[in-house]
Amino acid sequence: MKLYLLGHEDRYCVEQLQLSLFPDRPMEPADGPFEGDGAVSSLHRGKTWITASASITLNGTTHRAVRRLRAEEETVRLRRRALQQSYYLAALPFLPEPPPWGALAGVRPTKLSTACLLSGGTPEAAEKLLRQVYFVTPERAKLALPCSLATVETAALLEPGDVSLYIGIPYCPTRCAYCSFVSRGVGRDTQALEPYLEGLLKELEVTGKLLESFHRRVRTLYIGGGTPTTLSAGQLSRLLENTRSRLDLGGCLEFTVEAGRPDTIDPEKLEVLKAWGVDRISVNPQSMEDPVLAACGRPHRGADILRAWEQVRAAGISAVNMDLIAGLPGDSPEGFRRSLDTVAALRPANITVHTLALKKGADLLSHSQPRPDAQAVAQMVRYAGQALSGLGYSPYYLYRQKYMSGSFENVGWTLPGQACRYNICMMEELHPIVSLGGGAMSKVPLPGGALRRFPNPKYPEQYLASLDRVLEQKAALFSCMEGGL
Numbered sequence: 001m002k003l004y005l006l007g008h009e010d011r012y013c014v015e016q017l018q019l020s021l022f023p024d025r026p027m028e029p030a031d032g033p034f035e036g037d038g039a040v041s042s043l044h045r046g047k048t049w050i051t052a053s054a055s056i057t058l059n060g061t062t063h064r065a066v067r068r069l070r071a072e073e074e075t076v077r078l079r080r081r082a083l084q085q086s087y088y089l090a091a092l093p094f095l096p097e098p099p100p101w102g103a104l105a106g107v108r109p110t111k112l113s114t115a116c117l118l119s120g121g122t123p124e125a126a127e128k129l130l131r132q133v134y135f136v137t138p139e140r141a142k143l144a145l146p147c148s149l150a151t152v153e154t155a156a157l158l159e160p161g162d163v164s165l166y167i168g169i170p171y172c173p174t175r176c177a178y179c180s181f182v183s184r185g186v187g188r189d190t191q192a193l194e195p196y197l198e199g200l201l202k203e204l205e206v207t208g209k210l211l212e213s214f215h216r217r218v219r220t221l222y223i224g225g226g227t228p229t230t231l232s233a234g235q236l237s238r239l240l241e242n243t244r245s246r247l248d249l250g251g252c253l254e255f256t257v258e259a260g261r262p263d264t265i266d267p268e269k270l271e272v273l274k275a276w277g278v279d280r281i282s283v284n285p286q287s288m289e290d291p292v293l294a295a296c297g298r299p300h301r302g303a304d305i306l307r308a309w310e311q312v313r314a315a316g317i318s319a320v321n322m323d324l325i326a327g328l329p330g331d332s333p334e335g336f337r338r339s340l341d342t343v344a345a346l347r348p349a350n351i352t353v354h355t356l357a358l359k360k361g362a363d364l365l366s367h368s369q370p371r372p373d374a375q376a377v378a379q380m381v382r383y384a385g386q387a388l389s390g391l392g393y394s395p396y397y398l399y400r401q402k403y404m405s406g407s408f409e410n411v412g413w414t415l416p417g418q419a420c421r422y423n424i425c426m427m428e429e430l431h432p433i434v435s436l437g438g439g440a441m442s443k444v445p446l447p448g449g450a451l452r453r454f455p456n457p458k459y460p461e462q463y464l465a466s467l468d469r470v471l472e473q474k475a476a477l478f479s480c481m482e483g484g485l
């Protein structure tokens with residue numbers, strides 16, 4: 001679908017909205033006026049008013065919309081908002097129904113309500129912003145607001161100079177069919193992980209020195225993947241011992257390790273995690289329905305999750321997150337309801353409800369597995385919201401993904417006072433995230449709302465082959481945090 005910009009260069013915000021509202025029509029930037037189907041987004045600067053207008057033509061029908069702001073009030077944010085509003089309102093008559101997230105096209109729809117609260121706005125003002133300015137439905141605004149409130153609460157625990165630290169273990173015993181992460185299946189051959197672990201320990205050592213010399217405090221620590229518990233108990237112990245000795249964790253609020261799959265969890269590894277101070281863990285069923293797990297290539301059953309849960313409780317790790325996915329092949333609203341009820345009956349601190357998003361690289365794309373349609377997924381997501389709210393959980397972070405069918409989102413739910421702070425810091429970009437390992441992405445929020453990313457090489461082999469460069473980049477990352485380029 002063509003898009004022509006007239007009188008402005010705020011391409012990104014309009015393009016993202018077009019892609020989100022018309023996902024089946026490939027984007028085609030136009031560098032001049034055109035005939036036929038497409039969109040024109042224009043901005044006119046008058047003495048008193050700045051006028052944003054959009055004109056969209058599809059199959060010979062044209063709709064237009066206009067939004068204005070006073071010239072003296074112009075800021076980048078207000079100008080882009082007017083452009084998005086005009087585009088959204090012109091697009092609305094072409095859509096089968098108003099999209100739940102209205103004119104918000106980004107992956108972090110809570111950022112605006114959070115910014116409103118952080119700048120002193122009331123919860124009512126934040127909700128009004130979502131509903132009246134960005135046309136978000138009441139249902140989605142009700143999800144977003146508690147997340148923004150949880151963010152404000154977490155932000156109050158942070159000081160300038162704080163960072164969160166992420167350590168990535170991009171390995172799993174086998175690959176799930178829907179997986180789109182960089183994760184290598186290594187079976188039971190944990191020896192194959194040795195070179196990676198050695199490289200990671202070097203990066204950890206360099207990072208520890210940089211944290212110390214730049215006086216940066218680690219506020220949350222998260223070891224994710226892949227599945228970090230793919231490492232043997234001995235390897236885990238070595239990693240955690242080094243983590244403790246290389247980093248000052250005196251000010252760390254929480255230490256999370258994703259255990260993910262039950263086929264990587266045993267009492268010996270749990271004892272190691274507990275001994276080195278891990279106080280949060282993820283045990284992820286995705287579904288408790290055996291046929292669904294089999295269709296996804298997960299080599300475990302629902303009963304294995306219950307066994308892992310008992311082992312985690314016996315090890316004394318109290319804060320547990322459990323992930324579920326709505327929309328898995330072979331699942332149904334009834335099956336999902338059973339999974340959610342079974343998991344919720346355990347009362348883990350957090351339950352994260354994802355919606356299946358298939359990216360390039362996911363095996364499910366090449367299988368003709370029947371997947372629930374958007375209506376069935378909507379039923380699942382709705383049930384999760386109602387059931388979890390009724391059980392005392394509230395949403396504490398959420399994000400959307402590209403490739404997500406429908407207008408769904410992934411939502412982390414928490415019991416009171418048990419939110420995972422790392423997830424909030426990372427998702428809401430509250431402070432720098434220093435990331436280590438293959439595929440890891442460090443991020444530094446810059447003044448003005450921009451974000452500078454420092455990616456490590458994607459695959460473990462590339463990571464090891466260019467470790468020297470990775471270590472050099474760590475120095476650049478810390479310099480950027482100090483205001484350098």
Ligand code: SF4
Nearest residue numbers: 172175176179183226
């Ligand atoms: S456990 Fe997660 S990271 Fe590992 S293969 Fe499955 S989906 Fe991918």
